[in-house]
Amino acid sequence: MAGLMAGFGHYTHAVVRGIPASLAKEALRSSQTEVDLAKAVKEQEAYVEVLRTRLGLEVVELPADESLPDCVFVEDAAVVCGDTALITRPGAESRRGETEAMKGALKDLNLNIVEMTDENATLDGGDVLFTGREFFVGLSKRTNQRGAEILADAFKDYAVSTVPVLEGLHLKSFCSMGGPGLIVIGSSEPAQKALKIMQQMSDHRYDKLTVPDDLAANCIYMNLPSKGHVLLHCTAEEFPESAKVFEKLKDHMLIPMSNLEKVKVDGALTCCSVLINKKANI
């Protein structure tokens, strides 16, 4: 029987992209730090490996593009929900080119492609939190109202609420979904503030899981056949306190993912993949 909005976290495919050498020097970052390219590549490999081997997803790996130093962060280039993919218009000028390859890949997956052509619109996928019942779009340096409007138009079934992102790069720099109806949120004041706004705007009820570190609040939740609740989250090495919090989740299959290098260029766990549920196609 067809049902809408069922199966939050069900994914069959993932789109990822390689790390260009240019990432080390040229990728955008909010704090000046040295990135160890080799380590970053290793991290990415491990990440892809988990998706492919451990979780059994069909992984589409796009080649890195040296002219697009941030291209590994594919999440920003597209928002996929159900069988519709919105190709974004990233807020950073230097990243606009990233959407091309993404569009091609998603087309190949037979998704309905909606493009954001309005030149006044910007939207990074990192600002889009889909809870399973609705969207929250962070209005940040990278995403504006117009971008959010277009997203709302692309996914008409869902309420789309805007949330100002006052600190941090993206909305998902301090939150993400940790399960159906479970929002993982950082404990910083801006994060908590944003959460309150989300609460107020929502008709739905969520639980929240607060972690001490904002960045640790970015994790990847999946609900996979034969695996159940799966959570990719930060390692204890990176965020010991937050990792402890995740370890308390008894119902989840927990997979710590090292992200030490990518985080230096503001890359969180969700940034590195676009997850797709092909079976959602009706």
Place this chain on the structure above:
Amino acid sequence: MTTESGADSEAKQPQENKETEKGKAKAASQPSQVAAEPALPQNQPEQLPAAVGHSTPARKEQEQQEEDLVSHRSSTSRLSRSPLRGVKKVKIMQCKVTLLDGLDFTLNVEKRAKGQFLFDKVCDHLNLLEKDYFGITYRDVENQKNWLDPSKELKKQIRTGPWNFAFNVKFYPPDPSQLTEDITRYYLCLQLRDDVVSGRLPCSFATHTVLGSYTAQSELGDYDSEELASDYLSELRFAPNQTKELEEKVMELHKTYKGMSPADAEMHFLENAKKLSMYGVDLHHAKDSEGVEIMLGVCASGLLIYRDRLRINRFAWPKILKISYKRNNFYIKIRPGEFEQFESTIGFKLPNHRAAKRLWKVCVEHHTFFRLVSPEAPPKKFLTLGSKFRYSGRTQAQTRRASSQIIRPAPFFERTSSKRYNMSRSLDGAPIMENHETLMKDNAADGEAKVIAKGDIITTVTTEKKAEEEKAEEGDAKKDTAETPEPAATSPLRQDTKDTEPPAEVVKHQTNISELKRSFLETDGSITTPGLTEWEKRLSSSPMRSPRSDEAPMIEPLELDTKEDEPAADETKEVEPKITEAAGYLVKYVVDSMTADGPTSSGPHGISLSTTMDDDVFMDGTLREVEEKTPESQDEVSERLVVKVSPGAMRQEVSQAISDKKGTLIILKDAEDKSDTEGKEKSAVPGEFKADEHVMRMASKEEEIPRADTSVVTEAQTTAAKMLSPKVEIKTDSMTQIKGIDSPKKAMASWISEEVKMETPEFISVSTKEVKDMKTSDGLQERAEIFTFKEVQSEQSKSSLTQITVSESSTTSLVVSTLECVSSSQKAPAGQEEKPVIEMEALPAKSAGPSSPDITAVATKDMPVIHTETKTITYEAAEVETNGDADPGVLLSAQTITSETTSTTTTTHITKTVKGGISETRIEKRIVITGDADIDHDEALAQAIKEAKEQHPDMSVTKVVVHKETEITPEEGED
């Protein structure tokens, strides 16, 4: 008999005049038409088949003709009627009601018939019992859709033009599976299909496909490649822009539904439709304070603010203290957060006055329907301030209760174009419809249970929330308490809780009529439809609006509240979890109610008083009223307090109350702590906002205190005093005096008077000025005295009453409880009031002391007969939030209602005042409970509070005075 269905009206035409006359004759004497017509529905099924099938063009034409005939006819009849006019005053009007299936239902009604009459006729015609979700709309001069007010005459609503109406869903049930009857769901489906096709309910391609496929299944039955032409779907409408591709996808899905009954298909349709974000959202065009075009969406959970397609804010009903309109402005006043002292009022500009009023009404109705247990009484006539409009129908809670009583067999009804389905069915030798229906019903139930069991978490969550809300209505405070434990059962676990509930409901599917989510389909179909286009327009054409980060600012104050509320709440909660969970990690499994209620969860919520300012009348209210009123009311109170001799009928109530009792103790502690805090802060005097927070939070909890404590109090008067402050003790003493004075005679009378700020209204009007002046520390004392004084008075009346009661009835015990519920809107003006409030606690004590002697004397003289022991305990929530100006306020309305049962007399005094633009509603309830000595007073009190909360879920109890008078046996009397 004067009613004609469209189908046979033609045939009847020749008789038209005759019939009309007959009708007139009848109607002239009385509204006998009403009585005469119920026969109609039975005929209906026979007529229907002929009328059905609007989708075929031929039909349409026929209807068209009919319409022409109709108009023609009505003009002739008018002519022929005119000579009679002088004799028979009743005029008959022909009404045409467009039903959800697109057919017109034509009937004649008296011109002065009320909206309800028409509505009932239509529901009869439709064989619809769960009708509270529906309503009738008409177009006004501006072609805007308005809801017909059932309590008003039709002719006053239809000023011009033909009497054309439409039958629509008015309140969209949030959970259609809880509707009792399939036929109700069917009509809801029809409405939603229209919503979808018209674009009022936007959805994605995938959703169009799914909804379309269920529509096909319910209308056409199983897919049958032999019987159905390849383009069989093209006659059905699924989407505003229907494409071949869509039809193909629909067909693909349709093929997979073999064997699904129409009722099941509709259930699936609704299960999907209800999740759409615009389901049941009634949109109104408006502009915000900066002139930016927005849309206001009224729905079951509150008010949604959209810009373009984006939701930019949301105000859950509990967050809204007041809604009002003035000229073309619409205002909502928002409850301040725990850490905020100021309420904020947000204004929106509507296109015109009518639009503002329409929006206001829709809000009042939705709020009442979805949030209240029973409708608010309309303001009394003689107070001409503000609109008298109130929602007069049943609330969701009431309609659910009512429909759980529906016991008829599933009615036969024909799905408009589903004849094919039936035919093919019957060819197969399928069971007769009735049996079929019943089968379907079971299926539906099973299916539902499955769904739930499978754990669509979100859905279940919603369900639970609803359930919670209902519970919350029983006792808001309970919820707060409940929430603390809940954290333990975090997200994943939570399913369990939910799972349990829905199934239970499913089992007895009669019981649950659905939750309604409000939504108006249509209040403004016309508005909405254009609205969508506007959205589109705006989407493509408004680049300048993009940098909307300033949206947030507007929102922010509100949000801050919420935020602050919640953090506070969270923290409290956190503490406990942490302890339990072993040190270290910060897992906060805090249940954040992201629901509508979430924000308010900390307080007594749900108060959205729909006090209106109708136009300008509002502010120039009546100062006098206040003064006059209050005394009057007191008199009334005393008069009415006349006791009912009461057997122990209260037992039942009591038992109910017992459950609530648990956890009270904990609360109690809280309260005590807090009052301590307050005490300290009081001494600090000025700006104590923090105290407020506590207070606020206490408000809900405090209500409960009495339950646990009363017993204690009763036993030791001083104990009671402890609870709040030393001052209380004084009062108690005085009370004791009284007791001593009273004459012999054994009587055990206990009073529980939960007293609330009944005085407040008075106080405000009378003494506010002084307060203002004195605002300083002295002012406080002054006030206190004032209060005291009043207190005394009221006390007196009570006691005398008690005595009277006792003597007359010779009842053994008396419990008087006065519950005052103050709507949170009262939390008005700032710092100044705060102090007063706090002092109020003190008041009773002091005032009682000095003045009581006199009173006592009086009382004693009058009724020396009985020797009683009187105890008075006062609990107050010092929850007033202050906003600054201590302006006296204008009395908007005051009313006193008395109701009696065998053992209790309840006097309710409702006062609405406006202070500095803030309206405040206070309800004081005095409940006199008379009964045997062995009445459990605690429970009686608990029950009283509970009831008060149920009746006014939106208000908070701010003060509870328990006055217990006991007849003393000689021996006892001696001490």
